[in-house]
Amino acid sequence: xxxxxxxxxxxxxxxxxxxxxxxxxxxxxxxxxxxxxxxxxxxxxxxxxxxxxxxxxxxxxxxxxxxxxxxxxxxxxxxxxxxxxxxxxxxxxxxxxxxxxxxxxxxxxxxxxxxxxxxxxxxxxxxx
Numbered sequence: 001x002x003x004x005x006x007x008x009x010x011x012x013x014x015x016x017x018x019x020x021x022x023x024x025x026x027x028x029x030x031x032x033x034x035x036x037x038x039x040x041x042x043x044x045x046x047x048x049x050x051x052x053x054x055x056x057x058x059x060x061x062x063x064x065x066x067x068x069x070x071x072x073x074x075x076x077x078x079x080x081x082x083x084x085x086x087x088x089x090x091x092x093x094x095x096x097x098x099x100x101x102x103x104x105x106x107x108x109x110x111x112x113x114x115x116x117x118x119x120x121x122x123x124x125x126x127x128x
Contacts, residue, residue, distance in 0.1 A: 001038045006030050009038070013045050019059035032063035036070045043123035044069035073123035081118060086110040 010029065014021060021029075033041060047069050048061055085093035089108040096108040 001034060001036070001041070003030060005038055006033065006041070009041050009045055013049055014060060016049060017053075017059050021060075029063055033066060033070075036067065037074075039123055040070040040073045041066070043073035047073070077118060077121050077123055081114075081121060083111070083114050 006029075007026075036044075044066050048066065083093060086108065088096040089110060092105065094108055094111045095105040098104045098106050
């Protein structure tokens with residue numbers, strides 16, 4: 001995720017929650033959240049915006065809280081789309097026996113197709 005994409009997702013939430021950030025805070029949050037896929041960060045921020053705030057709560061959630069919401073969005077996708085495997089890997093989903101004399105396994109191509117299908121699924125709006 002680029003800094004511009006990060007800013008485009010976070011800035012509306014800052015305005016909505018009435019928070020002010022300086023350059024150091026922007027840098028710290030970006031470092032903490034840079035590895036989160038953009039679509040999960042968007043889902044996390046949407047969920048945070050819908051949560052009621054306590055009277056004395058901080059103006060903006062901490063980075064670990066945002067990470068938890070993003071992880072919940074990712075887990076919701078996996079829960080809604082379970083991996084079943086195919087005929088070649090029905091005994092050990094995701095791995096199939098190699099076609100040689102050695103008794104080894106290799107990654108099944110159906111796992112790659114499953115992961116590509118998951119990449120196209122948008123996270124649910126209410127992950128938590």
